[in-house]
Structure formats: C-alpha cells, structure tokens
Amino acid sequence: MKQISGAIFLALLCVFPLFAGDFYINLASQILIAAIFAMSLNLLVGYGGLTSLGHASFLGFAAYASAWFTTQMGLGVGTAAVASIVATMVMAGLFGMIALRATGLGFLMITLALSQVLWGLAYRWVAVTNGDNGMSGLARPAPFGISLDSGANYYWFTLVVFVVAYWLMAIFVSSAFGSALRGTRDQARRMSALGHEVWMIRWITFIYAGFWGAVSGLLYVYYTKYIHPSSLSITASAEGLLSVIAGGSGTLGGPLVGSALLIILKNYASAYVERWNMLLGFVFLFIVLVLPEGIVPGLKRIFSRRQGGQS
Amino acid sequence: MQFWIIQGLNSLALGGLLFLLASGFSLIFGLMRIANLTHGAFFMLGAYLGANAIRSIDGVNLWAAAAGTGLVVAAAGGLLERLVLRQLSTNPLGQxxxxxxxxxxxxxxCLMIWGGDPIPVPTPADLRKPLLMFGFAFPTYRVVVVGCAIVAAIALYGLLERTRIGAMIRAGVDDMDMARAIGIPVSALFTAVFCLGAGIAGAGGVLGGPIMSAYPGLDADMLPLALIVVILGGVGSLLGAFVGSFIIGFIYTFGIALLPDLAYVILFLPMIVVIAFRPQGLFGRIGA
Structure with a gap:
C-alpha cells in the first residue's frame, strides 16, 4: 500500500511539468531543493538529536565555492561541483570537530556562531565573494549535453537528484549505522557503554549531512544563477530548521512536507505582504506552540486512530 | 601610537557594550537553561527606542532614554517569558x-516602523569634547561607556554575591530542584532574571547608539558576538562574560582595523582554542 502510493506520487511528480505552467514548475523546483536541504538537516535534528542553527553554512558555502571555482578559477561546472562538495565536506569535518564538543543548546549556539562567521565573511571579504552585490552570471551544468536552461528540464534534473537523495538517506537511517545514530540520540551514555564511538557516529553524520547540504547548495546556485550572503544568514538556517520541525523531525517525508509548506507560503505571502521575516516569526511561534510534533506525525496519529485505535 | 591607543579604547568601548548584552544572556542561560536568541533584538529595540526618544521628546537626554528604554525592554522581556516561554518549560528546544x-x-x-536607514543617536553635548590625558586625545564618550559597563558589572556582582536575591539566583543556577524544595520562589526569579537581562540589553542598545547608531541588522551583528563571548567565558558566569566581552572587543576591533576582510574569521580563533581545551568556557562551571 505504502509502496503503491509512493509510486503514484513519484509518477505525478514526473509528469507534473507536462501540464503545469512555468511558475508552478519553478515553484516545484524550489520546493525540491529546499526539501533536500531540510532532509540533510533532519539527519542531524531528527535522527541525531543535534539541533543545528547553522545548516545554511553548507548550502551557502557550496554555492559560493561553485561560483568561485567557475568564475575565478575557470573550472568547468562539473569539476567545480565535485570540488565544491569536497571542500564543503572538509569544512563540515572541521565545523563538526568544534561543534560536537557540545550537545544540546551548546551545539546549537556553536553552529549558529560558526555560520554567522561565514555570513560575515561573505559580506566583508569583497575580493572573493563580491560582498553585498553577490556573484552573478553563473551557468547551469549540461549533463550529457542536455541543456538545463528551461524550467522543465531543470525541474526533472532536480527531481532525479531529489529521488537519489531521498533513497540514499532512507538507506542511511534504516542501516545499522542509522540505528546506532538514533541510539546516540536517545541514550548516548548507554551507547558508549555498549562500545559505540558516540562522537565518531555524530561526526560522520555531521559530514554526511554536510554532503547533502552541499548538493542542495549546488542545486540552489544553478537554479538562481546568483548567490548572495543572505543564503548564509540565520534566516536561511532557521527556514530549514522550521521546515524540518513543521513537517515532523525524524520522519523521512516530514522535511518535504515542511519545505513545500514554507516555500508555498513564502511565494504566496510575499505577493500580498512585504513582511516575510515577521510572518516567518509567527509561523515559528505557531508551529512550536500548536503543532510541536509536526504535520506528518500529527497526521499519522490521526490516520492510525481512524484505522482502529492503535497508535 | 595614537592609532593603538584609539583602537584600544574602541576595543574597550565595544567590550563594554558586549558585556551589557552578554551578561544578561549568560545569566538567563545559567538560571533558566534558555538560549535567548531574542537578546540581539532586545539590544536593537533598545537602540531604536532610545534614538527615537532622544530625537522626538524634548528634554530627554541619553541617560534618561537609557533608563526608560531599559524599563520598557525589561517589561517586553517579562511578557515574553510569562506568556510564551512559560508554556514551554519542559521543551528547551521549543523555547x-x-x-x-x-x-x-x-x-x-523595527524595519517596518523606523525604515531601512540608520538612525544616529547624538552624543550628549557635554561629552563631545575629547578628553586630553598624557598628551593624547581620547573620545570622551567611549571612556564613559567603558565606565558604565564597569559600573554595571560591579552592580551585577553585588546583586549576585552580596544580596539575598542573588543568593537565591545562585542557588537556582546550581540546583534548581533543591532550591525549589527549600522554598525559593524559582518561578518569580525566572521572570525577574529575564526582565533584568532584557533591560540591561535594552539600555546597552541606547548607550551603544552614539557609537554604532540604530540600523537594521544590528541584532544580527551583535548576537553572534554575544554568543561567542558566552561560549568563550562560560555560560552562567558573570566573570566569564566580563572577561570574554573585552577579549572579543579587542579581537574584533583590531581585526576590523588591521585585516578588515578577515575580521570575522579571527573571531573564530579564541573560540576554537577554548572549545578544544575547555569546552565549558574559561570560567564556566556547567556544560553548555
């Protein structure tokens, strides 16, 4: 039943550009990119119990790295993509070594401080990042000679990456390593008594989350063909975290639902009100106070209650 | 020589302002285990309210504005704590x-009300003249800001270490359940400490006004500095906030002056060293 509905949903996603307008195709691309970003954050928040408020570091760093490699170093888009992902993972390794000295609120504060350092760097180090003007004139890749310049082609490209990301992350969390990760979330001390290297498990997860964060950053910079320091801001990190929590942290589908909600809200609300940040703040309050478990677990609970009471 | 002395004084002034921000953050974290990310916004709100009061109300000088704004922001903080954070007392992440x-x-x-242009706060007229000492000219106002921070530090120290309320707060920081069990009104203390922290931040925003003025993004500029101060000094430690503020004040000011592109990266370094060798911070007793 679950497989069938999943397959139908995927088929709908595949044929979606055939009957939707450009606006909706682009909206869907944005949602998929945001969903990969939120899913990677969810590995830390939902499965590792490590709430990061600096996940935009990975997205922004990879995007800046790709822009810098292609415009300043003259690399091809594909080579630059590999180099950016490797660079981001190295950075994630370093950040992880610092941030994972702490857990809980300390981890949150350190990740926030680290990402603000990158944000400040993007603003001030004008020689490399072009400061507040951002870097523009970036190109999309053309895998196997297929141009991705049309909205629909880019959507399909993003969809392929999204499906691979979803699939690999599902394998990751259901693997023995994923169980160990959940163990470190729930009972870190017992896991360490059982002989698991708690720190190492968290560090590897941090780097893996950094990898998918970098992938979403590349998709983002290809989509917008432009990168600005605001992609590294606390607002960007907070939007990702809100997507995870609104959709349901620790579920595979939650971040997709949360990202869809947030991107749609952002696009429609900004047509009527100028004040996106204020609205985002109120959404935060609403989710935390009214729907703390998130939409997907909430629906699951309602659904399973209808089917016969067991939860 | 003049360069070093002036930058040194700028560092002290920034450190003083950071202390006004970070001490409240650290106290709130220490007692309530809440990482209050609104703290930077309190600082900015204070700067805007103060700038507005001085410019639009006749006869209000900087000191009156700082005191009044401190009270208003403290009340706002109290409302936030009572009405919202109280609902989430078992959910630190939600908080x-x-x-x-x-x-x-x-x-x-703030952006909606006061617009995107920075609003400068005038320096009080009697503090505009530079102070001449040992043959050097010092900007008087910065010296006064450092003085204010030191006075605030001494007052907070006296409050925490020499009064009954301070003893209750320290008891709450060390062992909240036990403090509750022997009849200390921890719940009222929470609100009081939150108001106090917010009020100091708000007043600090006004005092910072003549140096940095009120502008959109002030909160995002100041909050990470305060976080780094607290990570460096240790959460819940007043001495840690004091020492950390001046360390960061110096590093940031000299970083901006000497290596403007990389000032933010240099901020990193003391944080990395401290986290690597003393994760609880220089003067912290509790883990973050």
Whole structure:
C-alpha cells in the first residue's frame, strides 16, 4: 500500500511539468531543493538529536565555492561541483570537530556562531565573494549535453537528484549505522557503554549531512544563477530548521512536507505582504506552540486512530 | 601610537557594550537553561527606542532614554517569558525556536516602523569634547561607556554575591530542584532574571547608539558576538562574560582595523582554542 502510493506520487511528480505552467514548475523546483536541504538537516535534528542553527553554512558555502571555482578559477561546472562538495565536506569535518564538543543548546549556539562567521565573511571579504552585490552570471551544468536552461528540464534534473537523495538517506537511517545514530540520540551514555564511538557516529553524520547540504547548495546556485550572503544568514538556517520541525523531525517525508509548506507560503505571502521575516516569526511561534510534533506525525496519529485505535 | 591607543579604547568601548548584552544572556542561560536568541533584538529595540526618544521628546537626554528604554525592554522581556516561554518549560528546544521567532518579529517590526536607514543617536553635548590625558586625545564618550559597563558589572556582582536575591539566583543556577524544595520562589526569579537581562540589553542598545547608531541588522551583528563571548567565558558566569566581552572587543576591533576582510574569521580563533581545551568556557562551571 505504502509502496503503491509512493509510486503514484513519484509518477505525478514526473509528469507534473507536462501540464503545469512555468511558475508552478519553478515553484516545484524550489520546493525540491529546499526539501533536500531540510532532509540533510533532519539527519542531524531528527535522527541525531543535534539541533543545528547553522545548516545554511553548507548550502551557502557550496554555492559560493561553485561560483568561485567557475568564475575565478575557470573550472568547468562539473569539476567545480565535485570540488565544491569536497571542500564543503572538509569544512563540515572541521565545523563538526568544534561543534560536537557540545550537545544540546551548546551545539546549537556553536553552529549558529560558526555560520554567522561565514555570513560575515561573505559580506566583508569583497575580493572573493563580491560582498553585498553577490556573484552573478553563473551557468547551469549540461549533463550529457542536455541543456538545463528551461524550467522543465531543470525541474526533472532536480527531481532525479531529489529521488537519489531521498533513497540514499532512507538507506542511511534504516542501516545499522542509522540505528546506532538514533541510539546516540536517545541514550548516548548507554551507547558508549555498549562500545559505540558516540562522537565518531555524530561526526560522520555531521559530514554526511554536510554532503547533502552541499548538493542542495549546488542545486540552489544553478537554479538562481546568483548567490548572495543572505543564503548564509540565520534566516536561511532557521527556514530549514522550521521546515524540518513543521513537517515532523525524524520522519523521512516530514522535511518535504515542511519545505513545500514554507516555500508555498513564502511565494504566496510575499505577493500580498512585504513582511516575510515577521510572518516567518509567527509561523515559528505557531508551529512550536500548536503543532510541536509536526504535520506528518500529527497526521499519522490521526490516520492510525481512524484505522482502529492503535497508535 | 595614537592609532593603538584609539583602537584600544574602541576595543574597550565595544567590550563594554558586549558585556551589557552578554551578561544578561549568560545569566538567563545559567538560571533558566534558555538560549535567548531574542537578546540581539532586545539590544536593537533598545537602540531604536532610545534614538527615537532622544530625537522626538524634548528634554530627554541619553541617560534618561537609557533608563526608560531599559524599563520598557525589561517589561517586553517579562511578557515574553510569562506568556510564551512559560508554556514551554519542559521543551528547551521549543523555547529556543520561539525566541528565534520573536527575534524575527521584533527585527521586522523595527524595519517596518523606523525604515531601512540608520538612525544616529547624538552624543550628549557635554561629552563631545575629547578628553586630553598624557598628551593624547581620547573620545570622551567611549571612556564613559567603558565606565558604565564597569559600573554595571560591579552592580551585577553585588546583586549576585552580596544580596539575598542573588543568593537565591545562585542557588537556582546550581540546583534548581533543591532550591525549589527549600522554598525559593524559582518561578518569580525566572521572570525577574529575564526582565533584568532584557533591560540591561535594552539600555546597552541606547548607550551603544552614539557609537554604532540604530540600523537594521544590528541584532544580527551583535548576537553572534554575544554568543561567542558566552561560549568563550562560560555560560552562567558573570566573570566569564566580563572577561570574554573585552577579549572579543579587542579581537574584533583590531581585526576590523588591521585585516578588515578577515575580521570575522579571527573571531573564530579564541573560540576554537577554548572549545578544544575547555569546552565549558574559561570560567564556566556547567556544560553548555
């Protein structure tokens, strides 16, 4: 039943550009990119119990790295993509070594401080990042000679990456390593008594989350063909975290639902009100106070209650 | 020589302002285990309210504005604690997210009300003349800001270490359940400490006004500095906040002056060293 509905949903996603307008195709691309970003954050928040408020570091760093490699170093888009992902993972390794000295609120504060350092760097180090003007004139890749310049082609490209990301992350969390990760979330001390290297498990997860964060950053910079320091801001990190929590942290589908909600809200609300940040703040309050478990677990609970009471 | 002395004084002034921000953050974290991410927004709100009061109300000088604004921001902090954070007392993550949401709301409200242009706060007329000492000219106002921070530090120290309320707060920081069990009104203390922290931040925003003026993004500039101060000095430690503030004040000011592109990266370094060798911070007793 679950497989069938999943397959139908995927088929709908595949044929979606055939009957939707450009606006909706682009909206869907944005949602998929945001969903990969939120899913990677969810590995830390939902499965590792490590709430990061600096996940935009990975997205922004990879995007800046790709822009810098292609415009300043003259690399091809594909080579630059590999180099950016490797660079981001190295950075994630370093950040992880610092941030994972702490857990809980300390981890949150350190990740926030680290990402603000990158944000400040993007603003001030004008020689490399072009400061507040951002870097523009970036190109999309053309895998196997297929141009991705049309909205629909880019959507399909993003969809392929999204499906691979979803699939690999599902394998990751259901693997023995994923169980160990959940163990470190729930009972870190017992896991360490059982002989698991708690720190190492968290560090590897941090780097893996950094990898998918970098992938979403590349998709983002290809989509917008432009990168600005605001992609590294606390607002960007907070939007990702809100997507995870609104959709349901620790579920595979939650971040997709949360990202869809947030991107749609952002696009429609900004047509009527100028004040996106204020609205985002109120959404935060609403989710935390009214729907703390998130939409997907909430629906699951309602659904399973209808089917016969067991939860 | 003049360069070093002036930058040194700028560092001290920034350190003083950081202390006004970080001490409240650290106290709130130490007692309530809340990482209050609204704190930067309180600082900015203070700067805007103070700038507005001085410019639009006749006869209000900087000191009156700082005191009044401190009270207003303290009341806002008290409302936030009583009405919202209290609902989430078992959910520390929810509390952080709510304070983050509130910081977005406050920052955007400031942008909506006061617009995108920086609003300068005039330096009090009697402090505009440079102070001449040992043959050097010092900007008087910065010396006064450092003095204010030191006075605030001494007052906070006296409050925490020499009064009955301070003893209750320290008891709450060390062992909240036991403090409750022997009849200390921890719940009222929470509100009081939150008001106090917010009020100091708000007043600090006004005092910082003549140096940095009120502008959108002030909160995002100041909050990470305060976080680094607290990570460096240790959460819940007043001495840690004091020492950390001046260390960061120096590093940031000299970083901006000597290596403007990389000032933010240099901030990193003391944080990395401290986290690597003393994760609880220089003067911290509790883990973050």
């Amino acid at each position: 952080v997210l709510v304070t983050l949401g509130m910081s977005f709301i406050i920052a955007d409200a």
